[in-house]
Amino acid sequence: MSRSVCWLLAAACALSACGSPDRELIERRVSGVRAARSGDLLVSCGEEGEVSVRRGGLDAPVIYRERGLPLYACAVSGPHYAAWAGLDGKITLFSAAAGKPAARFMAGEWSVLDLRFSPDGRCLASAGLDGAVKIWSVPSGRLYRELKRNNFPVRSLSFSPDGRYLAGAGYDSMAVLWDLKDGRAVKAISAGMEGALETVAFSPSGLLAYGGQGRTIKVWEPLTGRLVCSLEGRFGANVSLAFSPDSGKLLSGDMSGNLTVWDLDGCSVSRKLAAGPGPVNSVSFLPGGNSVLAASGGEVRVIQLR
Template identity: 30%
Template sequence: MNSKPRGKLAVGRVKFFGRHRGEVNSSAFSPDGQRLLTASEDGCVYGWETQSGRLLWRLRGHKGPVRFCRFSPDGRLFASTSCDRTVRLWDAADAKCLQVLKGHQRSVETVSFSHDSKQLASGGWDKRVMLWEVQSGQVLRHFVGHRDSVQSSDFAPSSDCLATGSWDSTIRMWDLRARTPGIFHQELEGHRGNISCLCYSPSGLLASGSWDKTIHIWKPSTRSLLIQLKGHITWVKSIAFSPDGQQLASAGYSHMVKVWDCNTGKCTETLKGVLNVAHACAFMPDGKLLVSGAVD
């Protein structure tokens, strides 16, 4: 589904991707919006052509439900995580598995790429964050400190800092320039529920969504909370900044998608009634808003 957030938010197109053999846990758009990934409980990663809805591939290899998926910023790779405790790296051109990253002790729940697509971070139920070199598949760093499952992550635009969100209700900022392994240099507290999603703006602001049904926008350099966004009726599943950083889209674990003005904190648009559960939202370079989710 796509929509234009400038002016009135309206549904432009709806496509159905209905060949999964299990519940869809997450989804992700390619940087150009041409493809959609879906991670399924059936243990497969699915690739779709966004406009036509055509199934491009059904990828097997994981030995358990697939929990999360994400494209690299350059669009050449994508990663999937699973209850089988691994991260798989795939070539986006031919959908071949390039690496199987092993090291987590429990289910892997989140993965994110650095902006140059050369590094990858993963986290999960073992409460650890692992930093990997994409080309070699080698572990670069371990980060330990969260007191519960790590469920979300994102690299700062400069790629010198990694933010992770946990079910311990905190956000930790890891300095990737420091040589000491696994020492965080900032902690952001304020949410009253599990941190479910994180997203940096182009200018370096950090947005966090939570099970407390709110979104916080932070200035990480000063550890200050700039704006708190309220209006979702369920926990926040996905958030995305517009290319200019002036707007934020959010998808709740419900039928509701919202667009916010980041300067005023006001909700400018609400879309509801199309999806039963929204999974992912993403702005395209032309300003269109893409949303994926599930229907009964």
């Protein structure tokens, strides 16, 4: 299991809290970062098992803290909810309004590798080392649906922008699309590359991208199966992806510490950046699409793209 520390920053506070230099160091000893679409909720969690919740930015006071077993996944839903999970398979759902956990529940006996809130915040999806993908109701934490897949670990999840579909990618080199109305797998796309898939991401316009241990990133129209772009990287495996707010660009982070900005109109490289030493385990666009949060080599940075 790779070292996991996740910082989740709300988009509304990120630029003001993090500053504006081209590449500003935000926090050391961090390997993952994600950004909420709205609100000012910030949550940090890591392999030391400590969780800290802040409201208002990086310098804001901690409103909640706890310590437990190592954590491998974090998620945030606007200003309302956060969630974390890890080694023991237990998911904690935190209510910002109450200032304390709203529910704790077991996803299973195996570690949780990824968590994602639905766009409307009413559901939380979890992916496990045992290949289980489960949908939980928010805020009750009740199991709503379990999605069928094989026993290969599922490494990454992403909801479609309308919340109807969930995509999952994992160690069997397959990207699977489920219809959440009935739980059916409506599409399974082979990566056509050796090794595991590490990351999957929906764009705001509904395109689906995935990448992994192979150097190729593929962008699809998920329901038709039409290939939109095949993007050939030059460095290590791709481990993180994020679309720009206008869906026109795709940001990828690889194992070698490189960030690549892809122009999807021409399926070509727009810009290359160095995020830091080590794998870029997570990337997120900040509001406006002109800057991103990236985690690489134990450091989180704000990087300006223009």
